[in-house]
Amino acid sequence: MGGRFVILSAGMGAGHHAVAGELAHRLTGRGHQVATLDVLDLLPAGTGAALRGFYATTVRHAPALYDAIYRAYFAPRPPSGTGRPQPGPNDTSPVVAPAAKELRRRLAGAPPDAVIATFHLAAQVSGRLREAGALSCPSAVVLTDFAVHRQWLHPGNDLHLCPTRETAEEIGRLGGRGAQAVGPVVPAAFRTAPPPSRTAVFARRFAAGAPGRTPVLLSAGAWGVASHLARTAALLRDGGYLPVVMCGRSRSLRRRIGRVPGTVALGWVADVPALMAAAGALVENAAGQTAAQALAAGLPVVSYRPIPGHGAAGARRMAAAGLSGHARDPADLLRVLDGLTRDGPAREARIAAGRALFRADAAEIITAAVRPAATAPPV
Incomplete structure (x- = not known):
């Protein structure tokens, strides 16, 4: 009997949805049930659309402003005295908290076997619930960026599946759990x-x-x-x-x-x-x-x-x-x-x-991390 998986993506361009769609294709092909949610839809009415519009506008018309935002809220801090880069505060609680509350409500009736994030805000949401004990199943993050930024990291998440060995190594240095290089997720x-x-x-x-x-x-x-x-x-x-x-x-x-x-x-x-x-x-x-x-x-x-x-x-x-x-x-x-x-x-x-990047199947690794009933082949 197959398991039930929830994928958290985001309609910021097409890339995150493309990765989510491919993961869903692989999981359903193994006999599992998959529900895909746009994390922006978990926010209070109008907030997700506003974030999407702000991002598109700044990238198109105010690139210097977007670069400053990225440096302030996304890029890891300079190395400390120990020589290790610092993740720094994630500074996204005003957005993460309501999305996490809504996701918890939606999952209450049918808890999944795993939650998979393919967008950095989604990783913050799943990690927050996992750390608080409100999410009992494993939480996996599938990074879609070649460069690590700190919004991908939350100590509550169990797995970080990365496109390159260098990305996985940096995730590990920054404290991310279960960092593995599997390669990008493409059809x-x-x-x-x-x-x-x-x-x-x-x-x-x-x-x-x-x-x-x-x-x-x-x-x-x-x-x-x-x-x-x-x-x-x-x-x-x-x-x-x-x-x-x-x-x-x-x-x-x-x-x-x-x-x-x-x-x-x-x-x-x-x-x-x-x-x-x-x-x-x-x-x-x-x-x-x-x-x-x-x-x-x-x-x-x-x-x-x-x-x-x-x-x-x-x-x-x-x-x-x-x-x-x-x-x-x-x-x-x-x-x-x-x-x-x-x-x-x-x-x-x-x-x-x-x-040579394409080392492993992210869907296979995720299913191996959940309870045995979810990884059993369909009868």
């Missing part, structure tokens, strides 16, 4: 080559627009947030590439990019594995789910003009771990792409490093 479709018929749909379109040019994907996330993306597309075009811009759900961005000659502007793409298989590299700015998918797909990743806060921190961590390039200026971007889009040792090494 299996990214780790296997798609049928040629699917890839050909994109390849034909690219060849028709710019024969002989290597397509390079530019990602701006689900919300289409990027700095000077049209300028970057023109730079790649003039450098001999075919810029293929993934505009997400932003119609205004797609219109703007559509006016840049020699580029391809895409809206929301359903078959991203086939799109990646038809490209030579990915240029991204958030170190988020699209970057993780590219690493699984064997598509070299370059970070350029990352969004402030977690995006810039993640870009630095990915590059330091040998997973991606981090271009500092236009000339550097073209130089890095020139090395990664050509067949050879540099490209092969980067692809191998990305694929």
Whole structure:
């Protein structure tokens, strides 16, 4: 008989929901029941929408303000006299407390076998309930960021499943329990080559627009947030590439990019594995789910003009771990792409490093941590 799992995600872009959806897919495939909740919906009426809107507005229009907020409330404190970085106070109780109260109410009638957080505020909520004894089941945190920030950490949580070994080591240094490197959580479709018929749909379109040019994907996330993306597309075009811009759900961005000659502007793409298989590299700015998918797909990743806060921190961590390039200026971007889009040792090494991340199945580890009845295979 299968168990019951509750996943806490958040509609901040599409990445956290994508991870939650993949975890739910894996768990239900094992015969378990899964309920997914948006932690923003647990807040008092209007509060979650206000937080989402504030985040989107500051990232788009006031990046310096968002960077200051990230440094003050998210980034670990400088090392103490012991040489260990300090997590510092989480400073989120005004938001966490009402969300935790509402989650406790919703779980009262049917306690789950485990709660899984795929967003940092959700990790604070589950950790608070677990520490207070109001949550009797294990609480797992699945980190979606390559760079650790302190909002992912709460001493009440039992497991911290991390995308890289370096992330897991830092979680452990900061006091997080059960830190393990399992790799990013992405659908299996990214780790296997798609049928040629699917890839050909994109390849034909690219060849028709710019024969002989290597397509390079530019990602701006689900919300289409990027700095000077049209300028970057023109730079790649003039450098001999075919810029293929993934505009997400932003119609205004797609219109703007559509006016840049020699580029391809895409809206929301359903078959991203086939799109990646038809490209030579990915240029991204958030170190988020699209970057993780590219690493699984064997598509070299370059970070350029990352969004402030977690995006810039993640870009630095990915590059330091040998997973991606981090271009500092236009000339550097073209130089890095020139090395990664050509067949050879540099490209092969980067692809191998990305694929080596995927060490274990987060869903399997979580089910192993709960009571035996929840881990028993379906009859």
